[in-house]
Amino acid sequence: MVWPVLRTFTSCLRATFNVRAIGSLSASFQLTDEAIFSDEHESMRRSLRKLIDQHINPYVDDWEEAKSFPAHQVFKKLGEAGFLGVSKPTEYGGLGLDFSFSAAVAEELGHITCGAIPMAIGVQADMATPALARFGSDEMKRKFLAPSISGEYVACVGVSEAGAGSDVASIKTTARPAATGDDLIINGGKLWTTNGGQADWMCLLANTRAGDPHRNKSLICVPMNTKGVTISRNIDKLGNWASDTVEVALEDVRVPKSHIIGEEGKGFQYQMMQFQEERMCATALIVKPMQRLIEQTVDYTRNRKAFGRAILDNQVVHFRIAELQSELEALRSLHYRCIGLYIKGRDVTPLASMAKLKAGRLVREVTDSLLQYWGGMGYTSEVEVSRQYRDARVLSIAGGADEVMLSIICKSMRTLPQRS
Structure with a gap:
């Protein structure tokens, strides 16, 4: 048993x-x-x-x-x-x-x-x-x-490009059959590549043939030490400082065709599947920091006094923190429901998109509101709330921007206008 x-x-x-x-x-x-x-x-x-x-x-x-x-x-x-x-x-x-x-x-x-x-x-x-x-x-x-x-x-993901972030179908990187041998020749570049500076291999999305942009792409395993793979630059970011983010150039990079993941031409579909787990992961990563910041702020405002009483004793403060805690619990419930359905084999694309949308917006609201209650201390690098204020902003951008999440939700509701 x-x-x-x-x-x-x-x-x-x-x-x-x-x-x-x-x-x-x-x-x-x-x-x-x-x-x-x-x-x-x-x-x-x-x-x-x-x-x-x-x-x-x-x-x-x-x-x-x-x-x-x-x-x-x-x-x-x-x-x-x-x-x-x-x-x-x-x-x-x-x-x-x-x-x-x-x-x-x-x-x-x-x-x-x-x-x-x-x-x-x-x-x-x-x-x-x-x-x-x-x-x-x-x-x-x-x-x-x-x-x-x-x-x-160490692995990295190569999807976004200078002209194609959330619009995955519009990527320009190509992987064409070599003139001789059973290899692919990759040309293009990838941007916003987390782990890229230390990665041993990249899960790369590239166009392997012409035609429908949703059916002409493949995911390819590319060793980062392959000739023609170079780090163009390290990107200096607003937040997430400890994580290296780079731009990768790919010039006549030769890899075996056997490095294609699954079926050739199904890379877009595979990447969309990966996005489900990526977006649930992104939501999960931010739940605990928000709870911790709320608890830290309660302790800080209870002990910090202004005009003769604790900051927390002001109704505008303790009511606002109660609102934020309630919003966090609502997000947590949505996230757990999404997980529960996913492990039962359900397509949770709309729910995962809703959870990521809500997480990205809520963490901005939480960090901004709580930082205010820390006063001048909140504007320093000495407390976690200021670090999370910087770091968490990317959640509404990476892995599909808020606007992409809204489009996915609208599509599931059949309210998205049809393209002419």
């Missing part, structure tokens, strides 16, 4: 980082919508929290100042503990669990006291690898997926 076994593993998890012990769980294990996270999820989250407290959070300030973090070192720690392949196949080093466990891990990554490192980890676990795990050949999974799960490799 599953549950007694799970209870045994739970007791083991409390004493160790290594969550691989529960990798024998059936991948078909299901939870009800009312109980998204079980004791086993919580044990996994506690293990991750312990790892973060020992190996990540003590160094965040230094990494932020350096505007870089040692991705291979951090990912190796996470990979050894099983956190980079929670829902990936066991034969390639994953735990083979359902996506609810990945969502629990993504949410716990919010325990990290900046946005940059959770985002970099999210790219590795939930953005660059889902299509490869689902559709890739055994050869490609062993070459790229397995070392990404173990943390030996």
Whole structure:
């Protein structure tokens, strides 16, 4: 029986980082919508929290100042503990669990006291690898997926370009058959590439033939040390300082045609599928920081006095914080419902889009409102609220801008105007 076994593993998890012990769980294990996270999820989250407290959070300030973090070192720690392949196949080093466990891990990554490192980890676990795990050949999974799960490799995603961000169909990068041999020749460039400066390989979206822009693209595994792949520049950003973001140039890059993930020409569809998990991951990453900022602000305003009384005692302050807490709980419920339906095999594209839209807007509202209550201190780099104010702004832009989320929602409602 599953549950007694799970209870045994739970007791083991409390004493160790290594969550691989529960990798024998059936991948078909299901939870009800009312109980998204079980004791086993919580044990996994506690293990991750312990790892973060020992190996990540003590160094965040230094990494932020350096505007870089040692991705291979951090990912190796996470990979050894099983956190980079929670829902990936066991034969390639994953735990083979359902996506609810990945969502629990993504949410716990919010325990990290900046946005940059959770985002970099999210790219590795939930953005660059889902299509490869689902559709890739055994050869490609062993070459790229397995070392990404173990943390030996760092992965990045190559979708956005200088003239094509949220409009994925309009990308210009091409991957054409070589004149001789069974290779592809890639030309073009990618922008806003998280992890790109340290990545070992890229999950690249490119046009592999002419025709319908929704049916002429393929996802391709591209080693970053391949001749013709160069880092054009490191991008200086408003926030997420510790995460490297680069522009990548691709000039006559030759890779075997066998590096195409799944079927040639289905890259757009595969990428849209990846976006579901990416957007649920993005929502999960921001839930814990918002809760933490609310709690920090309550403590700060309770102890900070102005005009003879605590800032928190002003009705405008404690009512506003109550409103923000209520909005966060509404987002959390939407997010958990989305996960519950997804692990049952439902298409949650509209719900995932709604959750990401709400998360991006709410975190801007939360950080802006709470920063105000910190006064001058909130305008310094000494408190987390100012860092999250910078870092979280990208949520309404990356992985599909708010306007794209609204278009997807309108399409599901059949209110989107038809193109002539």
